[in-house]
Amino acid sequence: MPIITTRCVVLQTYSYSDTSKILRLMTRERGPRSAIARGALRPRSRFGGLIEPFAEGHATLYVREHRDLDTLSGFELIRERQGLGSDLTRFAGASVLCELVMRLAPEHRDDSLFDTLVDGLDALLETPDDAVDAAVLGQLWALVAVLGFAPHLSRCVGCGRVVPSGEPARFDASSGGLRCESCPGHGEPVSAAELETLRRLVASRTSRAAFDGVQRRLLIDFIRYHLAEGVRIRSLEFLARGGR
16 A cells, blocks of 8 residues: 655545544645545544534545545645635635536646645635735636636637727627627627636736626626536635625
């Protein structure tokens, strides 16, 4: 039974029996892993409050090849991120990040995905209160892109024509991007200003976008269609209701 030590982020935990926990981890070296932390719920457990969602650390795992469940033998904390739980929007945004990684991360090392997850959690933790809403949008778009689902925002998905700055369009989530106003098809109308805000969010993760308007709907509709694939993501539903 090989032993590995790997940097990881705790994506999800749940109780197993009266004393143990099952963890879903995103590791840098091996992608997503599941592990059992035996005795983690005991009062004097060496894991204490270390292995909670969003925490980052170096995990030592007993790995059984061709088995779905490793055994956690040690965890050295790097950052705990408990502050994400102090604000509902921060918490919901971080939860969506983790749920999407759990569902879609490849079963191998992916440094870009790991770094995007870590950077996103840190950004949601550190962003000032008056910018949290926009940070959630930007960090989720960044994760969507690194997972390979970036929307097409330069050309019309119908005719292929470049949609220039200053021109309104429609955002067709099912087709993966913009439709110009002259092309048939569905999509939510977006003004020229809203389109520029969307482009900034997708390209650089930054904007002063309002969370309770068009930008929120565009992101959530896109995730539901392309990434959730009919699976209920509870934290995404919370964001859809307004995040507050």
